[in-house]
Amino acid sequence: MLSRRHLLGVAALAIALLAGTAAAQEPATTPATPAAPPACADCHEQAAAFADGLHGKALARKGRAAELACASCHGDTAKHVESQGQEPPEYNGRGGRGAQPCLSCHEDRRGDRSSYRTGVHASGDAVACGTCHSIHAADKRAAHLLVKPNVALCGSCHPGPAASHKDKPYAHRIGRGGMDCATCHDPHGLPNRTLKLTRSDELPCLSCHADKRGPFVYEHVNGVNGTCLTCHEAHGSSNNKRLIRANVDQLCLECHSTLTAGLVGSQPPAFHNLSLPRYRNCTTCHVAVHGSNRDPALLK
Amino acid sequence: MKRTSILLLLAGLALMAVPAAGQQLFDVEFGYRLTDVTGNEETYRSQINERSGFLVRSLSLTGGDKPLPGVFDNYRLDIGDLGNSPSGSVRFSAGHSDRYRLRVSWLRSEHFSALAGFANPVLAQGIVPGQHLANRTRNLFDAEVEVLPGGVVSPLVGYSRNRYHGPGQTTYTFGGDEFRLDRDLDSVEHEVRVGAGFQLGPVSGNVVQGWRKFEETETLELAPGAGAGNAPGNVLGQPVTLSTFTNRTTTDANTPFTNAVAVARLGSRVKLVGSYVRANAVSDAQESEALAGRLVSFALSRFFTGVNETISARARTLNWRALGRLEVQLFPNVDLSGSYTRRHREHEGTALLDTLFLGTTTFTGVDPREIRELLESNTAVERTESIYEVRATARQVGPFTLTAAWGQTDEDLTVSPDPSEIVVPGGQGGDFSRRIRHFDGRATFGLGAFTVGAEFRADDADRAVVRTDFEGRRQYKVRAGWKGVKWLTVAASARELSDDRTTAGFDARLSELAGELTLQPAQPLVLRLSALRYEATSSILIRIPQSFNTTPSNHRERGSGLEAGLTLVFDPIGVEGSYARYENTGTSPFVLERARVRFDLGLWKSVGLACEWAHDTYTERLLSLASYEANRYGLFLRYRP
Numbered sequence: 001m002l003s004r005r006h007l008l009g010v011a012a013l014a015i016a017l018l019a020g021t022a023a024a025q026e027p028a029t030t031p032a033t034p035a036a037p038p039a040c041a042d043c044h045e046q047a048a049a050f051a052d053g054l055h056g057k058a059l060a061r062k063g064r065a066a067e068l069a070c071a072s073c074h075g076d077t078a079k080h081v082e083s084q085g086q087e088p089p090e091y092n093g094r095g096g097r098g099a100q101p102c103l104s105c106h107e108d109r110r111g112d113r114s115s116y117r118t119g120v121h122a123s124g125d126a127v128a129c130g131t132c133h134s135i136h137a138a139d140k141r142a143a144h145l146l147v148k149p150n151v152a153l154c155g156s157c158h159p160g161p162a163a164s165h166k167d168k169p170y171a172h173r174i175g176r177g178g179m180d181c182a183t184c185h186d187p188h189g190l191p192n193r194t195l196k197l198t199r200s201d202e203l204p205c206l207s208c209h210a211d212k213r214g215p216f217v218y219e220h221v222n223g224v225n226g227t228c229l230t231c232h233e234a235h236g237s238s239n240n241k242r243l244i245r246a247n248v249d250q251l252c253l254e255c256h257s258t259l260t261a262g263l264v265g266s267q268p269p270a271f272h273n274l275s276l277p278r279y280r281n282c283t284t285c286h287v288a289v290h291g292s293n294r295d296p297a298l299l300k
Numbered sequence: 301m302k303r304t305s306i307l308l309l310l311a312g313l314a315l316m317a318v319p320a321a322g323q324q325l326f327d328v329e330f331g332y333r334l335t336d337v338t339g340n341e342e343t344y345r346s347q348i349n350e351r352s353g354f355l356v357r358s359l360s361l362t363g364g365d366k367p368l369p370g371v372f373d374n375y376r377l378d379i380g381d382l383g384n385s386p387s388g389s390v391r392f393s394a395g396h397s398d399r400y401r402l403r404v405s406w407l408r409s410e411h412f413s414a415l416a417g418f419a420n421p422v423l424a425q426g427i428v429p430g431q432h433l434a435n436r437t438r439n440l441f442d443a444e445v446e447v448l449p450g451g452v453v454s455p456l457v458g459y460s461r462n463r464y465h466g467p468g469q470t471t472y473t474f475g476g477d478e479f480r481l482d483r484d485l486d487s488v489e490h491e492v493r494v495g496a497g498f499q500l501g502p503v504s505g506n507v508v509q510g511w512r513k514f515e516e517t518e519t520l521e522l523a524p525g526a527g528a529g530n531a532p533g534n535v536l537g538q539p540v541t542l543s544t545f546t547n548r549t550t551t552d553a554n555t556p557f558t559n560a561v562a563v564a565r566l567g568s569r570v571k572l573v574g575s576y577v578r579a580n581a582v583s584d585a586q587e588s589e590a591l592a593g594r595l596v597s598f599a600l601s602r603f604f605t606g607v608n609e610t611i612s613a614r615a616r617t618l619n620w621r622a623l624g625r626l627e628v629q630l631f632p633n634v635d636l637s638g639s640y641t642r643r644h645r646e647h648e649g650t651a652l653l654d655t656l657f658l659g660t661t662t663f664t665g666v667d668p669r670e671i672r673e674l675l676e677s678n679t680a681v682e683r684t685e686s687i688y689e690v691r692a693t694a695r696q697v698g699p700f701t702l703t704a705a706w707g708q709t710d711e712d713l714t715v716s717p718d719p720s721e722i723v724v725p726g727g728q729g730g731d732f733s734r735r736i737r738h739f740d741g742r743a744t745f746g747l748g749a750f751t752v753g754a755e756f757r758a759d760d761a762d763r764a765v766v767r768t769d770f771e772g773r774r775q776y777k778v779r780a781g782w783k784g785v786k787w788l789t790v791a792a793s794a795r796e797l798s799d800d801r802t803t804a805g806f807d808a809r810l811s812e813l814a815g816e817l818t819l820q821p822a823q824p825l826v827l828r829l830s831a832l833r834y835e836a837t838s839s840i841l842i843r844i845p846q847s848f849n850t851t852p853s854n855h856r857e858r859g860s861g862l863e864a865g866l867t868l869v870f871d872p873i874g875v876e877g878s879y880a881r882y883e884n885t886g887t888s889p890f891v892l893e894r895a896r897v898r899f900d901l902g903l904w905k906s907v908g909l910a911c912e913w914a915h916d917t918y919t920e921r922l923l924s925l926a927s928y929e930a931n932r933y934g935l936f937l938r939y940r941p
Contacts, residue, residue, distance in 0.1 A: 127746070157751065157781050159791035159816035163830040167814075167861025169882045169892040170347070179380070199508060200559045200577050201621070208389075208407065210440055211462050211489070217553055217583040217615045217649075226768070238834070238859050238884050240347040244810070245836065247888050250855040253840050254799075254808060255768040263804055264715055264732070264766045274842045274853065281415060284432045285470070293514050293553035293583045296615075296649065296679070300518060300549065 039081060040070045046136035053136060054145065073101040073135075093130035102129045119188040127157075132187065143182075150180035154187075161235040168236030183207075184234065203228050216291030220298055241283075249280040329357040329910070331936030333384070339918075339928030342414035342433075348916060349412055350932060353384025357936055363394075372396050386410045401449045407440040411466075416926040431480050431530075436466030446497065454497040456508070462489040469523065475595025475604070477529030477540040479522060487516035495559075505562035514553040514583075521546055527593070535596045536663055538603060542593035553583035569629040578620040587611040597657070600671060605659030615649030633695040641687040648680040680716040685709055689738070699747045707738035713765055732765040749784035753777075764803045772800040789818040808838035826867040828878075834859040836886075857886035872902030889921035906941040910934075 040047035047070055050056050071077055075090025091101050121127045129135070134147045146153055151174050155162030161181075165171045174180055184204040186196045196204045205228040206213045212228070221230055228234075231243055231251055238246045245251040256268060272279045283289050288298040335352045337344045359379035363372070375394035382388040387409040395401035414433040444458035465486040471478050495508030522545040529540055557579035564572040592606040625639035653675040661668050689707035711734040740757040755777040764771055779793035792815040799808045816830040836857040841850045865878030876898040883891045895915040902908045912934040920926040 155791075155816065156783065156789055156818075157791065158779065158793070159781070159830070160777075160779065160793035160795065160812065160814040163814040163816050163832045163861075163863070164812075166830055166863040166865075166878075167832040167880060167882060168834075168859070169894075173381070199506070199561070200557075201575060201623070210442065210460065211438060211464065215555060215557075215579040215581050215617060215619050217581045217617050217647075219617065219645075219647075238857065238882065238890075245838075245855065246857050246884055246886065246890075247855070250838060250853070250887070253842065253853060254806060254838060263764060263769075264713075264729075268842075273844065273846070275844055275851070281432075284413075284415075287434070293581070294516065294549065294551040294585045294613075 050136045098128045154181040164236035170240045171236035212290040214291045218292045218296045252282045325362040327940040328359040329938035333934040337930045343926045344928045345412045349386040355383040401446045404443045409438045411436045433469040438464045458493045460491040476535045480526035481520045482523045483520045485518045489514045502565040507560045510557045512555040516551045519548045545591040547589040549587040551585045555581040571627040573625040575623045581617045585613045602660040604657045609655045613651035617647045635693045638690045643685040646682040651677045682714040684712045701744045704741045709736040736761040752780045774798045787820045810836045824869045828865045830863045832861040859884045874900035891919045893917045910936040
């Protein structure tokens with residue numbers, strides 16, 4: 001049964017829904033935009049639509065309407081026009097060279113972890129700006145002018161993580177609540193640094209799971225002998241805590257069970273009879289497994 | 301519930317206000333979900349925990365041109381799974397170009413854990429759930445304002461509050477038996493941070509100073525009716541019972557931290573990056589415990605009638621990390637970078653335990669007196685690492701792009717163990733050093749519709765110092781894809797990882813093979829098929845306490861997954877359906893099957909009604925008591941232009 005508060009919430013949302021719908025029907029007050037370049041628009045539909053897209057509007061708003069000419073980005077198009085499309089324009093959006101017109105405006109200025117020029121995807125003909133971004137006439141609601149929803153776009157080249165999200169029983173809720181591949185990954189990041197690090201150079205996991213950030217007085221793995229990904233599989237797991245093993249004990253024992261003398265570190269005390277099921281869920285007692293401010297054995 | 305309703309109201313009011321201010325992009329989906337679970341409901345709650353009730357599935361609101369002139373010129377609101385859901389979030393960002401930028405987020409998550417088979421001393425009696433249970437909630441609030449973003453100096457101030465609280469149940473093994481306890485936990489962490497971003501010509505970056513304060517209180521009490529303990533029978537002719545038990549612990553921790561990042565551009569081809577992170581955590585903990593009953597201790601060779609114990613502890617952990625990196629563009633398609641990182645961590649702690657055993661008598665019934673035990677402990681660990689790395693990337697070498705990197709890590713470790721913590725004699729303290737060499741390389745090949753990528757990484761250490769240290773690690777990844785025609789996409793990938801710790805007697809391997817096929821025979825119909833094979837093996841030695849013999853503990857996971865789905869959009873009707881099955885035939889075999897169906901009917905313009913059915917079946921092969929079957933039915937109203 002819905003409570004009164006819930007009904008109130010439903011009513012508010014329903015009213016908002018109607019208000020939003022009504023607003024959506026009002027004619028948009030679009031500012032005047034320059035006409036599309038005629039020669040290009042004869043063959044390319046997107047040339048006509050460009051001025052009404054986000055790029056076109058942004059340039060017009062900034063008083064740079066002159067740059068709406070196709071040649072601003074595509075360079076010398078004379079041979080392209082003369083050959084009736086047989087020859088490519090100077091810049092056709094392919095590969096690292098094709099990205100140069102984009103980078104003339106979109107150079108990263110402040111970030112130290114992201115570089116469009118040297119990014120992991122600046123890799124030649126296989127991937128260029130236009131592979132992922134619809135520059136001419138994207139859906140206005142598509143974040144960052146992406147040609148497809150983010151998850152489908154990344155999954156088209158990275159089937160492993162995409163399949164893992166779908167097939168394994170426990171995975172992040174990709175595509176809901178604003179979470180997608182780009183929540184954690186920086187597609188423009190440097191090779192081998194494709195994760196979006198936090199301001200403290202930490203993994204992006206901590207952007208949502210900030211409670212695991214620490215530093216704790218008694219650290220476990222965090223920055224000591226591993227990272228979140230030492231124990232967790234972010235793309236899908238057979239464990240409901242997204243561990244890289246189905247059972248928590250096997251994961252813990254990989255570091256804590258060796259009996260060889262001569263190595264420094266802790267191992268389970270003698271009363272942990274690991275052949276009995278009751279000792280196999282280590283986190284039942286060691287609840288503060290991400291770190292504790294109180295207990296060196298991470299029991300509290 | 302109250303908070304959810306308030307948030308819903310706020311969201312509704314915001315939505316009503318915004319159309320008047322200007323164009324916005326808005327979509328929402330909300331409704332009611334009904335849940336029906338048969339079998340082990342605790343396992344279901346531990347794994348899925350979606351319950352019956354009202355739910356805002358998603359809401360996104362993005363401001364258009366000048367939504368509220370003078371106040372903000374852009375904003376975005378995202379809500380996900382808010383209401384009767386195990387986790388939900390609200391994120392809001394707004395700002396005025398060149399004036400300020402505001403970010404506010406609130407996340408709520410529930411943590412329920414009551415596994416049937418694990419750590420359950422009464423499982424043999426067929427009693428589930430066991431005696432270990434946690435039912436807790438986390439609320440995480442964060443807000444940050446940056447003034448004059450992108451300016452020469454951009455001050456920022458932020459605040460976070462993280463509260464974790466709720467009841468639980470556990471057991472306490474003491475005095476010859478095991479007793480069931482109720483527990484209550486309440487911990488709160490506050491964080492305040494101030495700082496500034498800066499842009500001084502070719503040099504930019506930010507500096508942030510923050511302070512975290514952590515406070516926690518936990519109480520444990522004997523559960524009603526649990527005084528007789530878990531073990532039936534007497535010990536040396538005496539029944540072991542507990543009449544009262546109270547344990548209370550309070551902890552305070554303070555952690556000042558500093559983050560600084562600076563980037564300098566030296567011409568158009570050279571970039572220099574530097575960063576520094578430091579945190580110093582200091583904690584004080586006080587614990588008091590009092591219990592009374594009829595108990596026995598073989599360590600003391602006594603019966604006793606109670607214990608009073610106090611513990612006071614203080615600990616400090618200092619971490620800092622400094623990084624410098626030089627990036628050079630040698631040629632238009634060749635980049636080179638070199639970096640040096642130094643990390644340091646030190647930990648020291650002291651604790652004083654004062655334990656007083658009350659009313660003790662020997663096993664023969666004489667010499668009644670109190671016995672006091674005092675234990676003072678000191679521990680220290682210090683670890684410093686120097687990491688060097690050089691990386692080169694060459695793009696567009698024909699159809700190839702190539703990357704190669706070499707690195708070296710030098711570790712120095714000093715351990716001063718406390719004698720009370722030594723488990724295996726020898727090798728527990730001293731000064732140690734270790735060197736690790738890294739190499740990784742990757743290559744991509746792209747020609748027309750066909751792409752192939754391969755990666756390799758190797759880490760080799762000269763020795764293992766602590767038990768977690770590897771001696772050799774390898775990682776291989778390959779992927780390939782083809783998008784030759786619009787209606788068909790095919791992709792496949794494989795990876796293999798190995799972790800070798802010969803000194804420690806540990807070996808682990810993981811391999812995964814995945815493929816995906818997307819077929820769009822006609823515009824409104826999309827068919828998807830993905831398959832996955834996953835295998836993980838590891839072997840380690842454990843000691844059996846009764847015999848002190850060692851035995852290998854072998855773990856194997858052999859998972860195979862298959863998912864098929866279709867999407868059909870035929871206005872005003874949309875249908876989405878999928879079926880997935882994952883079977884693990886390894887050491888702990890289980891099968892999980894999922895079916896999802898969503899039927900969407902457009903009612904009027906962008907308004908529609910969605911009916912959903914979600915089915916989950918979890919079957920644990922070794923413990924049928926843990927299995928469950930769950931059906932969820934939902935009716936949702938959506939607006940999505």
